[in-house]
């Protein structure tokens with residue numbers, strides 16, 4: 001049986017990278033691979049399981065059809081390597097740090113995708129972003145405004161999005177993630 005694409009989405013700062021890092025070993029134990037994204041962000045950026053490339057390199061990769069999925073947001077470009085299709089075909093589950101804005105395209109290409117929306121109380125989220133210190137205050141406020149629009153849209157849509165709360169300790173969210181993946185496993 002083919003593997004399943006698990007598409008983790010959520011506001012910047014909701015804890016996607018932290019969750020993937022914390023759950024990495026447990027996910028590997030159950031045969032789930034975490035994708036390394038290609039991002040036009042400087043390679044020295046911390047906390048991101050990604051390969052940094054220039055805008056030119058990214059465009060070249062896109063032209064070579066090197067990505068299964070790609071999107072542009074926050075002034076950056078993001079690509080998911082095409083090799084995930086080999087992993088899925090080989091029966092492995094594949095977890096992607098995805099984009100809310102690109103969700104519809106992902107549904108079209110991967111109809112059986114399991115979508116997990118990581119959510120955090122807005123005030124807690126602002127504090128976490130300020131503490132992380134990766135973006136300026138105005139960039140943080142722009143991202144928070146974008147979140148508000150996305151949340152409205154996602155809630156209004158009747159799509160099969162599974163909420164995953166990360167307002168509490170990360171360890172708890174890891175357990176919730178694994179439970180959700182197990183609960184939503186397709187019946188053999």
Ligand SMILES: Nc1ncnc2c1ncn2[C@@H]1O[C@H](COP(=O)(O)OP(=O)(O)O)[C@@H](O)[C@H]1O
Nearest residue numbers: 012013014015016017018128132166168169170
């Ligand atoms: N459950 C949590 N409790 C406390 N801090 C958290 C939790 N999850 C993530 N963080 C912190 O929030 C910040 C943003 O997390 P990050 O993983 O970079 O989010 P994202 O990848 O979604 O942008 C980081 O400083 C991280 O340490």
Ligand SMILES: O=P(O)(O)OC[C@H]1O[C@H](OP(=O)(O)OP(=O)(O)O)[C@H](O)[C@@H]1O
Nearest residue numbers: 012013017073078097098099100101102
């Ligand atoms: O359409 P959206 O859901 O807003 O997502 C757009 C992009 O923003 C996030 O990346 P970002 O560069 O912010 O990294 P982060 O998630 O680690 O903050 C997310 O992982 C997406 O790649």
